[in-house]
Structure formats: structure tokens, C-alpha cells
Amino acid sequence: MxxxxxxxxxxxxxxxxxxxxxxxxxxxxxxxxxxxxxxxxxxxxxxxxxxxxxxxxxxxxxxxxxxxxxxxxxxxxxxxxxxxxxxxxxxxxxxxxxxxxxxxxxxxxxSGEEEAELAALSAQHNFELEGVRHLIFDIGGGSLELISALGGHTEEMLSLELGAVFLTESFIKSDPVSPSEHQKLRKYIRKTLKTAYTGERTGMQCLVGSGGTVTSIAAMVAASRGEKFDSLHGYELLRSELVHLLAMLARKGDKERRALPGLNPDRSDIIVAGVTAVDELMDFFQVNHLKVNERGIREGLILRALRRRNLLPEKKRRSWRESALEFARSCHCDEGHARQVAKLSRQIFHALAKRYGWGDKELRLLDAAAVMHDVGYFISYSSHHKHSYHLIRHADLFGFTPRERELMANIARYHRKSLPKKKHDEFTRLTAADQLLVSRLGGILRLCDGLDRRRNAVVRQLDCAIDKDLLRLTLSGDEDMSVEVYGAKAKSDLLQEACRLKLVLEVRVDSDLQEEKGDDDYEEPAGYPDRH
Missing domain, CATH: 3.30.420.40 (ATPase, nucleotide binding domain)
Structure with missing residues (x-):
């Protein structure tokens, strides 16, 4: 045993x-x-x-x-x-x-309430919900469990007979579903929700859903977007996408639904009822944003077992930043180098952010990719940038969507060797906008990797100035930085090409220069949020 x-x-x-x-x-x-x-x-x-x-x-x-x-x-x-x-x-x-x-x-x-508690335990373990008013739900074949909460404080918990199998057998007799049947189904769901839920409906910021219906919705939406992910855990979609998906499903017969990309054929007969329940739920609470929890009740059982064995520590606020750093550490990365590259990358990012309309979401992608860019060393030095791509793409990282993991993996992949090419499948399957973002953020990371060529953080400070098509970087430190200048010049190609900027490097040696306070604690600029 x-x-x-x-x-x-x-x-x-x-x-x-x-x-x-x-x-x-x-x-x-x-x-x-x-x-x-x-x-x-x-x-x-x-x-x-x-x-x-x-x-x-x-x-x-x-x-x-x-x-x-x-x-x-x-x-x-x-x-x-x-x-x-x-x-x-x-x-x-x-x-x-x-x-x-x-x-x-x-x-x-x-009981239904215990079922809801398990779903909530899993959701709160996997998503940053601190200070956020949200609704957790799990939809199965027979019932729908709901938990409304603010942060870790539960407001209301319900178990309703609104499962996909129950609704299908109760209301859907024709194939495709007739408009009258679908209307009766919607009316029943609305009435059930209105009768059962007595709390405040306004102010919900997001829904976190689990169950086969929810993962099927994510898989179909991802397929329609042309996205391919190994896991849909953390996937996000808008209600408008759900509305269009449901309209399409309701028009099709079972044979047509069975052939839909992303939908398991075994679920084709109950999917219309299941998606209708989720759509009505989003409408009832006037929430536009759905996050997918692939794990749900069975993970709740594991977490409950860990808690019973005193193996689950006291709940503390989880951070996507700590998740990235922990993953890098698990791959035995050079943490000092990773922190230095992240620090320099942030400074260049802020100089370019206004020019390209970047915000906190883009910054956290670059920051996390910089911390993890060398994890491929864990497999081997040779082609470690490619190994980094695969490790990051498959990593279980808290607070990132599948799309964000894919973007970070690509950003890290281009920190050395070849620039993005049409023959790189992992790059070409991105949208045009995401390709450009990867090239620009990857260019920053690539340059900053060169700026720490000797891996000793000799560049203590980086001042950035942009004037039209010229990016001027002034390197400050207390010793010779010729190797770092050489490394930066050698690795400035992607940034100059993607951003259409000419790079100028200058050096300022100051023996009295002290390292920036807080860098060892991996602190970020004020106002830089943890929450995704």
C-alpha cells in the first residue's frame, strides 16, 4: 500500500x-x-x-x-x-x-449541498476568486449545483433538478428540437431558477463551471476558433459565443451534432438541453464571462481527502507569479538569471506599452515567460528553447488560460536561435494578432536574455527612451558590460524586426550604483495585479 x-x-x-x-x-x-x-x-x-x-x-x-x-x-x-x-x-x-x-x-x-461544496472546493483551489463576486456551478446529468460567493464567503448554495439528461428526457422529444419544445425548456429553467434563488443577482463578475456540458461547450468553441489545446482547464468564453453555439446546435439533428468538432458523439443527444441550462444561467445572473473548471467534483473529493489527512495546508492566496516561479524551480532553473531577465524585460515593456496599447495582461505574459524561459535545460541544453515551449505548454500553471499558456510557451521558445517562421506549426496556428504579440514580447525577452549573457546581473539598471523609430537603451552598472552589449546586439534581431525599431545601446559605468531594492523578492511595479 x-x-x-x-x-x-x-x-x-x-x-x-x-x-x-x-x-x-x-x-x-x-x-x-x-x-x-x-x-x-x-x-x-x-x-x-x-x-x-x-x-x-x-x-x-x-x-x-x-x-x-x-x-x-x-x-x-x-x-x-x-x-x-x-x-x-x-x-x-x-x-x-x-x-x-x-x-x-x-x-x-x-446530498446536493455536499455535491455543491465539492465543486466549490475544486473551483476555489484552481481559480483566483479573492474579492470577486462569482457563481460556481456544476452541471451533471441529473442536477445542477450552484454556489454564489464573494471571495471565500459563500452566500447561497443550491441543488436543482436541471441536469442535462433530466431536461432532455423531460422536454425534448423531436429531432432537431422544435422551437416550441425549446421554449418550454427555457421557461422551465427560468422558473426553477427564479423560484429557488433568493439572493442578490446583480454584481456577479464571472461564472466558474464544471461538468461534461461545460467542457463540451469549451471544446466546441475552441474548435470553432481553430484552437488546439491539450487541456481546456481555465478556458474562458463569452456569453455571445455560447448564444451562437446554442443557436447552431438547436438547428441540427442528432446525426449532424455527432459530427461536430469538439463534441463527444456520446453526448450529442443531451447537449442542447445542457447548453440551454448554462445559457439561461448566464442570462439569469447577467454574467458575460464563463471560466471552465475541467476537474470539478472528483478533484473536490481528493482535496477533501487531503484535508481529512491533514495534508492540505491552511488556505492562502494563490498567485500566478508564484506558480510560474515554482514551476521554474521544479525544473532546476537558474533563478538569479530568470529574475534578472524578468526585471529587464519589464523595463523595456513599460517603455513600449503605450506605443502598442499593452496592459497588465500582456505584462504578466512576458513576466511569467521570462521567469520560465530556460526550463528546457531540465531536458537538455541542446534545443532547450524548444523543450521550454513544450514544458510550459503542458505545465499546470495557476491563473493562466490555455491560450495564455500557449502564448507564454511561444514567447519563451524564441528567446534564442531561429526567429518565428511559417514552417513552425506552433507559431502559425496562432491568430495573426497573437503572432505579432508573440514576436514583440518574444523580442523583448530575447534581447534581455542577451543583456544577462554572463548570468551575473551585471546590468544593474536599464533606462529606456523611445523616439519615433529609435529605441535607446542605457545600461548602468558598476563594472565592464562589453559582453552584455555584445549579447544584446546579437539578440536584438526579433525586437527590431517585430517592432520596426532601430536599437541603440549605451553604457554608463558607476561604481557607486546599488542594485534596485526589492529585486531579490521578485517585486513588480505598483498596481501590477495578481488577479487574472
Whole structure:
């Protein structure tokens, strides 16, 4: 038995998911296995009130296989819960007993409120929500859980019968869905929300959603944008995109929906009802911004297990900056060099920001990319810039969207060697605007890497002045900086090309110059926000 390994199983109305993790201390863990099986446990439940024999057998088969996988990892404990379908079914207790007999698993049938708490635990672990009024929701096959909160303070918690399977079986009989059916569906969702939610609806700044419907929405929107990400965790979209997506889905029959890029064919029959519920939720709370939590309840189970074992530290404010620095440290980067390059990059950024309309979002991309640009050394020196791209792209970084991870990976990739080319697939799949942003920010990073050629922070201060098409950099320090000037000239090509600027380097040696206060603490300019 491995004491640092835990497993969690979420038995939902539509699917059964299991996850196996290995804890690393300080509340952190890495995923060893993640299994999902579509069982449709709630199939026909609305009409009969019972779990059907076919769904019963599918559940036993899936859980037997998942239990064998879990046993193979020799985990110390298993957290297994069942949600809406098992709560509602008249034979739910009998199925719990059958699962225990066939697999040895002890299943806890949790309430809707407990389900909401697990979803909130995961969302608060993954997103910066301090001081933000927000709504966390998890939509499954049978129910929809809602948690409205301000920062870490919960205002209201609800579990409503608004799951995708339940709504489909209750309202959608035709294919494609008829306008009258869709209108009745919308009316029911609105009435349910209005009756159940008694709190203040205004002032919500964002929604954080989890569940198969939400990840399917993200996958379809990403496909329509031509985006390809390994993970959609942290993906962001606007309600306008959801409205257009729903209009398209409602026009199509099941056969057409099954062929849609980004949509799992097994979910095609319930997707219209699921997306309608999310759309009505955004309309009800007048929120324009949706963030995707890929992890949801099963991660909540892991976090709860860590808390019960006193392995989850007291909650503290998480920072995207610390996340980037921790990742760089885990790759054994030269931290002094990383901090110096980030410091110099910020100074050039501020000189150019007004010219290109850059703000805090662009600054945090450059800052984090600068800190992580050399993580590829962890694999090898040769082509380490390319290794940096892949490591950053796949990193589990707090506070960054999939698009932002892709941009940072590209910015870091061009800190040395070749400039962006049409044959570079990772660059050409970006939008034209993002290609230009990567080239300009990558040019800054590339130049600043040259400005610390000896990796000893000899450039103590960098003064930047821009006049039309001329960028003048004055390097200040207390010793010879000829190597740094040479390095900067050699690596100024991308910045000059992307920004259409001519670079002039000047040197000022001052033996009395002291290093800027606070640099060792990786401090940023005043007003530079942590929150994304």
C-alpha cells in the first residue's frame, strides 16, 4: 500500500469518473490515472423512478474495471460518492449494496449541498476568486449545483433538478428540437431558477463551471476558433459565443451534432438541453464571462481527502507569479538569471506599452515567460528553447488560460536561435494578432536574455527612451558590460524586426550604483495585479 496515493470515484447520472493521485506534500499532487465511462445511470429514471437493469449492469461493469485499476496502484484510500441518480432512484440503496458486493467499494450517496461544496472546493483551489463576486456551478446529468460567493464567503448554495439528461428526457422529444419544445425548456429553467434563488443577482463578475456540458461547450468553441489545446482547464468564453453555439446546435439533428468538432458523439443527444441550462444561467445572473473548471467534483473529493489527512495546508492566496516561479524551480532553473531577465524585460515593456496599447495582461505574459524561459535545460541544453515551449505548454500553471499558456510557451521558445517562421506549426496556428504579440514580447525577452549573457546581473539598471523609430537603451552598472552589449546586439534581431525599431545601446559605468531594492523578492511595479 502506498500511503501517498489516493483515489476518488464520482458516480454521476451520465458518467462515472475515477481519478488516482500521488500526493507530494503541501497540498500538491500529481495525477496518475483518470478514467471516464459513460454509463447513463439516469436513463429513463424520470419516467420510472428506478435505475434500469441495463444501466445497473453498465455501472457494475465500469466500477469493477475501475476498482481493478485502482488496486493496481495500491492506493491508501478511496473516496467514492454517488450523486443525483442514486439519490433519486427508488432502488439506489440496492445498487449501492450490489456495488459493495461485486467490487468491495463503499459508496457514499451525497446530498446536493455536499455535491455543491465539492465543486466549490475544486473551483476555489484552481481559480483566483479573492474579492470577486462569482457563481460556481456544476452541471451533471441529473442536477445542477450552484454556489454564489464573494471571495471565500459563500452566500447561497443550491441543488436543482436541471441536469442535462433530466431536461432532455423531460422536454425534448423531436429531432432537431422544435422551437416550441425549446421554449418550454427555457421557461422551465427560468422558473426553477427564479423560484429557488433568493439572493442578490446583480454584481456577479464571472461564472466558474464544471461538468461534461461545460467542457463540451469549451471544446466546441475552441474548435470553432481553430484552437488546439491539450487541456481546456481555465478556458474562458463569452456569453455571445455560447448564444451562437446554442443557436447552431438547436438547428441540427442528432446525426449532424455527432459530427461536430469538439463534441463527444456520446453526448450529442443531451447537449442542447445542457447548453440551454448554462445559457439561461448566464442570462439569469447577467454574467458575460464563463471560466471552465475541467476537474470539478472528483478533484473536490481528493482535496477533501487531503484535508481529512491533514495534508492540505491552511488556505492562502494563490498567485500566478508564484506558480510560474515554482514551476521554474521544479525544473532546476537558474533563478538569479530568470529574475534578472524578468526585471529587464519589464523595463523595456513599460517603455513600449503605450506605443502598442499593452496592459497588465500582456505584462504578466512576458513576466511569467521570462521567469520560465530556460526550463528546457531540465531536458537538455541542446534545443532547450524548444523543450521550454513544450514544458510550459503542458505545465499546470495557476491563473493562466490555455491560450495564455500557449502564448507564454511561444514567447519563451524564441528567446534564442531561429526567429518565428511559417514552417513552425506552433507559431502559425496562432491568430495573426497573437503572432505579432508573440514576436514583440518574444523580442523583448530575447534581447534581455542577451543583456544577462554572463548570468551575473551585471546590468544593474536599464533606462529606456523611445523616439519615433529609435529605441535607446542605457545600461548602468558598476563594472565592464562589453559582453552584455555584445549579447544584446546579437539578440536584438526579433525586437527590431517585430517592432520596426532601430536599437541603440549605451553604457554608463558607476561604481557607486546599488542594485534596485526589492529585486531579490521578485517585486513588480505598483498596481501590477495578481488577479487574472
Amino acid at each position: 502506498r500511503q501517498n496515493r489516493l483515489a476518488a470515484i464520482d458516480i454521476g447520472t451520465n458518467s462515472i469518473r475515477s481519478i488516482i493521485v500521488e500526493t507530494a506534500g503541501n497540498g500538491k499532487y500529481r495525477i496518475l490515472d483518470d478514467e471516464k465511462v459513460l454509463v447513463r445511470l439516469g436513463e429513463g429514471l424520470h419516467q420510472t423512478g428506478a435505475i434500469s437493469p441495463a444501466a445497473w449492469e453498465r455501472a457494475i461493469e465500469a466500477l469493477s474495471r475501475q476498482k481493478k485499476i485502482i488496486d493496481g496502484y495500491r492506493v491508501a484510500s478511496i473516496e467514492a460518492v454517488a450523486t443525483s441518480a442514486m439519490r433519486k432512484a427508488v432502488n439506489g440503496r440496492e445498487l449501492v449494496a450490489a456495488i459493495r458486493e461485486h467490487t468491495g467499494l463503499e459508496i457514499e450517496v451525497i
